[in-house]
Amino acid sequence: xxxxxxxxxxxxxxxxxxxxxxxxxxxxxxxxxxxxxxxxxxxxxxxxxxxxxxxxxxxxxxxxxxxxxxxxxxxxxxxxxxxxxxxxxxxxxxxxxxxxxxxxxxxxxxxxxxxxxxxxxxxxxxxxxxxxxxxxxxxxxxxxxxxxxxxxxxxxxxxxxxxxxxxxxxxxxxxxxxxxxxxxxxxxxxxxxxxxxxxxxxxxxxxxxxxxxxxxxxxxxxxxxxxxxxxxxxxxxxxxxxxxxxxxxxxxxxxxxxxxxxxxxxxxxxxxxxx
Amino acid sequence: xxxxxxxxxxxxxxxxxxxxxxxxxxxxxxxxxxxxxxxxxxxxxxxxxxxxxxxxxxxxxxxxxxxxxxxxxxxxxxxxxxxxxxxxxxxxxxxxxxxxxxxxxxxxxxxxxxxxxxxxxxxxxxxxxxxxxxxxxxxxxxxxxxxxxxxxxxxxxxxxxxxxxxxxxxxxxxxxxxxxxxxxxxxxxxxxxxxxxxxxxxxxxxxxxxxxxxxxxxxxxxxxxxxxxxxxxxxxxxxxxxxxxxxxxxxxxxxxxxxxxxxxxxxxxxxxxxxxxxxxxxxxxxxxxxxxxxxxxxxxxxxxxxxxxxx
Numbered sequence: 001x002x003x004x005x006x007x008x009x010x011x012x013x014x015x016x017x018x019x020x021x022x023x024x025x026x027x028x029x030x031x032x033x034x035x036x037x038x039x040x041x042x043x044x045x046x047x048x049x050x051x052x053x054x055x056x057x058x059x060x061x062x063x064x065x066x067x068x069x070x071x072x073x074x075x076x077x078x079x080x081x082x083x084x085x086x087x088x089x090x091x092x093x094x095x096x097x098x099x100x101x102x103x104x105x106x107x108x109x110x111x112x113x114x115x116x117x118x119x120x121x122x123x124x125x126x127x128x129x130x131x132x133x134x135x136x137x138x139x140x141x142x143x144x145x146x147x148x149x150x151x152x153x154x155x156x157x158x159x160x161x162x163x164x165x166x167x168x169x170x171x172x173x174x175x176x177x178x179x180x181x182x183x184x185x186x187x188x189x190x191x192x193x194x195x196x197x198x199x200x201x202x203x204x205x206x207x208x209x210x211x212x213x214x215x216x217x218x219x220x221x222x223x224x225x226x227x228x229x230x231x232x233x234x235x236x237x238x239x240x241x242x243x244x245x246x247x248x249x250x251x252x253x254x255x256x257x258x259x260x261x262x263x264x265x266x267x268x269x270x271x272x273x274x275x
Numbered sequence: 276x277x278x279x280x281x282x283x284x285x286x287x288x289x290x291x292x293x294x295x296x297x298x299x300x301x302x303x304x305x306x307x308x309x310x311x312x313x314x315x316x317x318x319x320x321x322x323x324x325x326x327x328x329x330x331x332x333x334x335x336x337x338x339x340x341x342x343x344x345x346x347x348x349x350x351x352x353x354x355x356x357x358x359x360x361x362x363x364x365x366x367x368x369x370x371x372x373x374x375x376x377x378x379x380x381x382x383x384x385x386x387x388x389x390x391x392x393x394x395x396x397x398x399x400x401x402x403x404x405x406x407x408x409x410x411x412x413x414x415x416x417x418x419x420x421x422x423x424x425x426x427x428x429x430x431x432x433x434x435x436x437x438x439x440x441x442x443x444x445x446x447x448x449x450x451x452x453x454x455x456x457x458x459x460x461x462x463x464x465x466x467x468x469x470x471x472x473x474x475x476x477x478x479x480x481x482x483x484x485x486x487x488x489x490x491x492x493x494x495x496x497x498x499x500x501x502x503x504x505x506x507x508x509x510x511x512x513x514x515x516x517x518x519x520x521x522x523x524x525x526x527x528x529x530x531x532x533x534x535x536x537x538x539x540x541x542x543x544x545x546x547x548x549x550x551x552x553x554x555x556x557x558x559x560x561x562x563x564x565x566x567x568x569x570x571x572x573x574x575x576x577x578x579x580x581x582x583x584x585x586x
Binding site: 006007009010013014016017020021023024025027028030031042043046047086087089090093097099100101105108109112113114115116117118119120121122123124125126127129142143145146147149150153178203206207209210213214224225228229232239246249250253254256257261264265 | 317426530552
């Protein structure tokens with residue numbers, strides 16, 4: 001087994017890492033174990049799994065959280081598409097054209113990186129209220145879209161700037177128009193960066209609790225993070241179904257993580273730019 | 276300096292005043308392309324940001340009551356017990372979190388770069404990035420369970436070791452509440468900071484390390500004299516990012532303690548939230564936002580300078 005080849009040298013380090021791994025994952029494993037227990041089993045045996053497994057907890061929990069998951073998938077999906085489209089257009093324009101007031105317009109985009117979310121929280125709420133978007137999906141989607149646009153436009157611009165001019169010249173010589181070049185040359189080239197932008201928006205919207213808490217009060221429209229807080233207070237001491245719900249809530253990102261690990265990692269790292 | 280084609284090639288390198296309108300018209304499709312994004316940012320980012328500064332000089336309940344009070348909101352902030360407590364709490368919380376959110380990623384990254392097995396290097400990286408998939412709020416709720424006075428993991432563990440008497444209601448005891456919050460996710464390796472530091476350590480050239488080994492340097496000497504100086508930049512960046520993130524996030528505080536008991540776990544961002552949405556003091560909340568903006572601006576500028584390598 002290649003996995004064990006270097007163990008002779010590596011074992012002290014492996015033990016250290018194992019220690020970190022266990023403390024990091026233990027709470028998650030405990031949640032997994034508890035999610036198939038009844039309350040009686042939970043109070044009798046706290047630490048270890050007990051038989052029989054009560055998978056019915058998952059049925060109970062699923063009915064309570066699936067709506068939130070669907071909502072979140074819809075919100076994040078819409079925001080991702082919106083951010084990807086707008087940021088690639090704006091990024092492309094800023095990277096590859098000269099036009100009057102370019103510097104000023106770019107500054108309008110980029111200086112927002114300095115503006116923290118807490119500063120705009122209250123005024124944004126007032127704005128959304130006055131636009132009659134409270135308690136509506138649009139009241140979540142549009143502010144998330146505009147907030148995501150700042151960093152992603154910056155990322156897309158840097159990416160398009162790094163592409164070689166020869167590519168574009170060749171396309172012009174072949175008679176391609178500007179929109180054609182954007183759609184058929186720039187966008188396919190930018191796929192890795194688009195994936196990064198998508199993951200960044202996904203993580204940001206998926207984890208945001210505060211903005212939904214402020215704007216959404218109707219259960220029917222709650223995204224996952226907010227729904228979970230609701231859900232956890234309604235199952236206060238019913239530990240099995242509660243934890244089953246927690247497990248279900250982690251599945252969507254888990255699936256995406258398995259298929260797009262690399263983009264996950266690069267999406268995260270690029271988040272470092274946004275302070 | 277022109278590197279693009281199309282209409283742009285017809286422009287001079289510097290637009291002359293007289294031609295300005297002509298040039299704007301020539302480039303109308305460019306402005307049209309930027310318009311949707313720009314409109315969104317102006318309405319949903321710029322307008323609220325400017326509004327926050329403007330309204331910080333008003334007494335405002337979010338509705339009809341809107342009267343100019345000058346610096347009154349800021350003056351009141353200086354003697355607001357909740358705000359003063361929140362600054363103190365944030366400082367303690369930040370110092371503690373910055374240490375542990377940098378130290379543990381560094382330790383884990385040290386262990387990983389010392390592995391000979393490349394496979395395991397990659398596997399451990401994936402394993403420690405994995406907790407990302409659990410929504411943040413879920414981790415907080417799980418930790419609320421860990422601190423549960425009756426059936427929480429912490430009290431149960433203490434019982435297991437015969438220390439049941441030490442158990443308490445960690446989150447509702449004013450002595451322990453802030454510490455309980457500081458320890459949430461302990462000893463978590465925050466993904467971003469972990470990746471930054473690991474990247475830094477992996478970039479140190481093998482030859483430097485080999486020659487140190489030949490000179491008889493043990494592991495601790497290598498950490499002290501090679502690794503720490505080499506990843507100094509990454510460590511500072513990781514600390515600053517932690518500070519910037521944690522200053523503006525307050526969902527942890529909101530969900531676990533809501534600032535209580537008393538003001539023992541109040542932080543500025545939560546105070547802002549409560550002022551606006553519990554007490555409808557939107558002017559006052561804006562003033563808190565402005566103060567926080569100034570603090571974070573300082574941190575951000577520091578961060579940007581660091582990235583340029585000025586530090």
